[in-house]
Structure formats: C-alpha cells, structure tokens
Amino acid sequence: xxxxxxxxxxxxxxxxxxxxxxxxxxxxxxxxxxxxxxxxxxxxxxxxxxxxxxxxxxxxxxxxxxxxxxxxxxxxxxxxxxxxxxxxxxxxxxxxxxxxxxxxxxxxxxxxxxxxxxxxxxxxxxxxxxxxxxxxxxxxxxxxxxxxxxxxxxxxxxxxxxxxxxxxxxxxxxxxxxxxxxxxxxxxxxxxxxxxxxxxxxxxxxxxxxxxxxxxxxxxxxxxxxxxxxxxxxxxxxxxxxxxxxxxxxxxxxxxxxxxxxxxxxxxxxxxxxxxxxxxxxxxxxxxxxxxxxxxxxxxxxxxxxxxxxxxxxxxxxxxxxxxxxxxxxxxxxxxxxx
Amino acid sequence: xxxxxxxxxxxxxxxxxxxxxxxxxxxxxxxxxxxxxxxxxxxxxxxxxxxxxxxxxxxxxxxxxxxxxxxxxxxxxxxxxxxxxxxxxxxxxxxxxxxxxxxxxxxxxxxxxxxxxxxxxxxxxxxxxxxxxxxxxxxxxxxxxxxxxxxxxxxxxxxxxxxxxxxxxxxxxxxxxxxxxxxxxxxxxxxxxxxxxxxxxxxxxxxxxxxxxxxxxxxxxxxxxxxxxxxxxxxxxxxxxxxxxxxxxxxxxxxxxxxxxxxxxxxxxxxxxxxxxxxxxxxxxxxxxxxxxxxx
Numbered sequence: 001x002x003x004x005x006x007x008x009x010x011x012x013x014x015x016x017x018x019x020x021x022x023x024x025x026x027x028x029x030x031x032x033x034x035x036x037x038x039x040x041x042x043x044x045x046x047x048x049x050x051x052x053x054x055x056x057x058x059x060x061x062x063x064x065x066x067x068x069x070x071x072x073x074x075x076x077x078x079x080x081x082x083x084x085x086x087x088x089x090x091x092x093x094x095x096x097x098x099x100x101x102x103x104x105x106x107x108x109x110x111x112x113x114x115x116x117x118x119x120x121x122x123x124x125x126x127x128x129x130x131x132x133x134x135x136x137x138x139x140x141x142x143x144x145x146x147x148x149x150x151x152x153x154x155x156x157x158x159x160x161x162x163x164x165x166x167x168x169x170x171x172x173x174x175x176x177x178x179x180x181x182x183x184x185x186x187x188x189x190x191x192x193x194x195x196x197x198x199x200x201x202x203x204x205x206x207x208x209x210x211x212x213x214x215x216x217x218x219x220x221x222x223x224x225x226x227x228x229x230x231x232x233x234x235x236x237x238x239x240x241x242x243x244x245x246x247x248x249x250x251x252x253x254x255x256x257x258x259x260x261x262x263x264x265x266x267x268x269x270x271x272x273x274x275x276x277x278x279x280x281x282x283x284x285x286x287x288x289x290x291x292x293x294x295x296x297x298x299x300x301x302x303x304x305x306x307x308x309x310x311x312x313x314x315x316x317x318x319x320x321x322x323x324x325x326x327x328x329x330x331x332x333x334x335x336x337x338x339x
Numbered sequence: 340x341x342x343x344x345x346x347x348x349x350x351x352x353x354x355x356x357x358x359x360x361x362x363x364x365x366x367x368x369x370x371x372x373x374x375x376x377x378x379x380x381x382x383x384x385x386x387x388x389x390x391x392x393x394x395x396x397x398x399x400x401x402x403x404x405x406x407x408x409x410x411x412x413x414x415x416x417x418x419x420x421x422x423x424x425x426x427x428x429x430x431x432x433x434x435x436x437x438x439x440x441x442x443x444x445x446x447x448x449x450x451x452x453x454x455x456x457x458x459x460x461x462x463x464x465x466x467x468x469x470x471x472x473x474x475x476x477x478x479x480x481x482x483x484x485x486x487x488x489x490x491x492x493x494x495x496x497x498x499x500x501x502x503x504x505x506x507x508x509x510x511x512x513x514x515x516x517x518x519x520x521x522x523x524x525x526x527x528x529x530x531x532x533x534x535x536x537x538x539x540x541x542x543x544x545x546x547x548x549x550x551x552x553x554x555x556x557x558x559x560x561x562x563x564x565x566x567x568x569x570x571x572x573x574x575x576x577x578x579x580x581x582x583x584x585x586x587x588x589x590x591x592x593x594x595x596x597x598x599x600x601x602x603x604x605x606x607x608x609x610x611x612x613x614x615x616x617x618x619x620x621x622x623x624x625x626x627x628x629x630x631x632x633x634x635x
Contacts, residue, residue, distance in 0.1 A: 067437075073437045073440065075440070121616065121619075121620055124620075125619075127436060128374055128436060128440075128579075129619070131374075131440065132374070132571065132575060132579075132619070133616065133619045133620075135568075135571070136571070136572065136575065136612045136615040136616045136619065137612070137616050139568060139608070139612040140609045140612040140613050140616065141609075142608070143606075143607070143608025143609035143610075143611070143612055144606075144608075144609045146608065147604070147605045147606065147607060147608055147609065148605055264568065265564065268444050271441065271444070272441075272444070275441055304455075305452045305455065305456055306452075307448045307449075307451055307452040308448065308449050308451075308452030308453060308456070310445075310448050311445045311446065311447070311448030311449030311450075311451075311452065312445075312449060313445075314441060314442075314444065314445030314448065315427060315442060315445040315446065315449065317441075317445075318431070318438050318441050318442045318445065319427075319430060319431075319442075322434070322438060
C-alpha cells in the first residue's frame, strides 16, 4: 500500500491471549482438515472443492507477499501459476513423467526462472507502471500459449492425468474420484501446510519486516540501509515461485491445462481473492481464496450471472470494506467486546 | 501491390479503432490518474447499443441514414460514464490507487455480465450498414467503402480532439488540471466538473469506437477485455496520458499486428506485448510521455 492508506485503515489489534490462542486455532483447524475424509457427511466432491480452495490459498498468500507486504500490485501473477501448470503439462505430454514430485520441482523452478526475468524488469517501477508492466509481460506468455498450438495445444490445452505420488509409492490403483478426493487431498493439504509455514516465516523474518518498511516508506527504508530494489526483487521471485507450486498442484487436480490460466483476468481473480479476504493481515488472502472458491463454485452452479455477482461484491468491498473479510471481522469482534 | 494496399488500409482501420479506445483511456489517465480497466467494456457497450439500434431500425431507415445512429450509440456510453464517475470513482480519489484499479476491475466484471443479461450470449451484427456501401477501388485494390469511412472517423476524431484540447478554453482547464490538480483547484477551477467531463469524453470515444466497428465485425461477448489489453499496449507505447502518444501507439500496433498476421501469425499476440514491455523497459514514460506522467 502507499503511504497513508496503511495507517488510516489499520485493523484493530485483537486483545492478547483470548480463550484459545493462535496455536490452538491452528491445531483445531488442522485436526478438522485431516479428519475431513473420515466424516461421512462431507461428500468427496467437497474435498475436491476444498483442494482447489487450498491451492488458491497458496496463490493468494504468495501474491500478498507483494501486495500486502511490499506494496506492489501485480496484475500479471497468472504468468507464474500458468508457467508451472504448463511445465507440468509438458512433462506429461513430452517426457511422459508421472511423478508429482517432478511436477512440483519443475513447476517451482520454471516459475522461479520466469519470476527472475520478469522481476528484474518490473521492480524498477512501482505503482501503476509496475502493475501494467507485469500485465504486459504475462500477456506475452498467454499469446505464446494460445498461438504456438503445435506445442501447447492452443485453446484445446493439454490433458494432465492423475500423477503418482511420493516418488511412485502411491498412485495408479484408485479410481480418479477417490484418488483426488482422498489421496491427492492429503497431498495438497501437506504441501499447503508447508507453503503456509514457509511464507509465515518469510513475512515474520527480518526480511519480511524490511519489506513492510519499503511498503510504508521507501525513502526511509533506503536511509536505514535496506537495499530496496534487491529486496523487492527477492520478494517478487519468492512470490512467483510459490505461485508456481500452486500451479503445479493445480494441473493434475484440474486434469487439464488451457491458456486461460495465463490470461490476465485470471490474475484479476488472484487480486480479487486477496482483497476479499483482506491484504493487511497474513491469513486474510487465505480466507479470501477459500471463500472465493466456494462462492464461485456455487454462484456458477446457481446463477448465470455469477461474474456480475463477483463484480458487485468487489465494488462494495472497495467502497465499504477496504480491509476485507478479516478486517471487517476484526472490527465486528472489537465492537462485540466493547458492548 | 494490391495486397499491400489492402493490408495497409486494414492496418489504418485497426489503428483508427484503437486510437479511439486508447485515446479515451489515455485522456482519463492523464486527467484523473485512473487506469480504467472497465474501458474496454464500455467500448463493447457501444458496440452492442449500435448493433441493437441498427437491428431495430434497419427495416425502417435507408441504410446510409443509419450512419446517424453512430453518435447516438456513443452518447449512450457517455451517459453510462456520467453515472459511473460520481457513483463509483469519486469516493476513491483520496485513496491509494490500488483501490481504483480494483474498483474498475469490479466494474468490468459487472459490465460484462450486464451485456450478457441485456443482449444475450449470441453475437449481434449490423452488417446491413456495411453492405449498403459498394466497394471502391483504391490504387487498383477493391476495398469496402465503410472501412474507409471508419479510417476517416478516426482521423476526424484525432483532429477534433487535438483542437479541443489545444484550442479551446475547456482544453486549457483540462491540461491545467492534469498537470497539477491542486494548483488548478486553488486557482478556482472546478476540478470535480473537469473530472466528470474528461471521464464522459473518454467514454464517448470508447463508445464511438465500439459503434463504428460493429458493422464490420459484430458485437461479441469478451470483445471488451481483448480491446482493453490492446489499447493498453498502444497507450504504453505512446506514453500514458498523452493523446499524441495514443495516436502513434495505435498506428504502430495497427501496422505491427497486420504485418504479424500476414508473416508470423504464431507470434501475432506475443509480439505486441513484447513491444510494450520493451518500450516500458527502455523508456518507461513511453515515446511521448513526460516524466511527470510516470511519477504520478
């Protein structure tokens, strides 16, 4: 965020040491997520939907490393998600690899490389120029994906079958639905936990604090000795690489990769989720992603005009609730405590 | 030879449309410092209104008279703009610019579905107007007269806009506001009104672009999103906030795109974004932008 905005719209701090504590919440949530396949009332479809939500959560958290913590609004994050998804699809199509670990490693590396190239160019600018440049560069990849159809399959895309997990130990036997709803759900959950942990460490490290200093006041950060541009680049690359992990996880879950994941409205969705949850807290984007994912799934099912629904939500968010669900929740909690 | 002439005319046709869109986008950015992501959707609204009007009137009016509908469609879009600015953008001027991007993105989603709701998912066409003109021969190549007309509209719009901005009192106020909004306000310029007028004018241009393109290619869902990004490319090449830049950018995009479709169709899309990226890297304020525009 730019100067001023951060301070005027600060989230009220939660009172310290309430009934349960942060570790308690995390443990309870983890237990629930692990127990989910054993609860017969939750159909397999719900777990697949939640897997999409968790993957979106990784994406939004990684994206927020830039928006919320460094103050850079990227309108081109589909590039990293799409690069990793396409890398996975290429491994399937051209090398016939089935190992999920290979997909993850290749997705991480390919999005990292793209992020380095884009980052070197983009972090020279801030604000609107940063946003547009990221957008333009991501559209180069989209243009290639859609036009080089003998490599990428054009708009038909590439099919990605269910992979083998843990270096070939698991996989094959199950039918696809059971595999995705149980085995793959746990796999996504584990990677999700690792990514959330890693990103939590990043933003709470001295490096993360330096990023916030850059966000709040670039000149002062420079004065106290923060190498602003280098740190921005590192944040950009980390953000892109983690987004790549999400893209690699997404490809087998979706079973199909098309140029849509590189098109700029996909970047818009990532921005949307983050803002919906609230980009001024760590968990905000995560909550926004899961909520958005469910909202979209049901809105598409019930309403023809779900896009308009999302549009209205976004317009109202910006006008009335700029701190997102988390900010509004915190404000509500504060009001309840006071009364 | 005749192939070359036709390709060149096609490039100009494309540039004319793009200038109308990109010029409006740039005007709005130049004055209000808002990158309007909904701009392409407003262009699409213009296209739909035009197709709808022509569809309703084609049976009753002689075809050339349908040309009079063009400004009507553009005015309809301008009216939409006159609603959007005070209701959705005005509350945000004091906030960080990320919120303005988000707001216009929300408006984009809203407008896209609104068009689907009003006009349905099937494309509309207005070929009656296009077909009513006989093709003419330009330097030995047969070319549709209507397409020439669109090129003319683009040229006239550019000339009028230039005269408007550099030769009228309103233009002076506009430029003053765009250079230093606070100073302009302090000197007694009604900045609020200027903002509204600039936004409405930008919307009018987008609507006109949509209206003139319909008889050639029809109105389709999603045309706005595509046009927005290409207009971005044009504006970025020329320099955000500069009208001359939008014109030059539109011509470059028109030429490059036509040439790319002819010679390297695989790279048609990628090459445009690459040019935009290269311009941003080497000259971030664009070919015609000022440093001022960059910092704002």
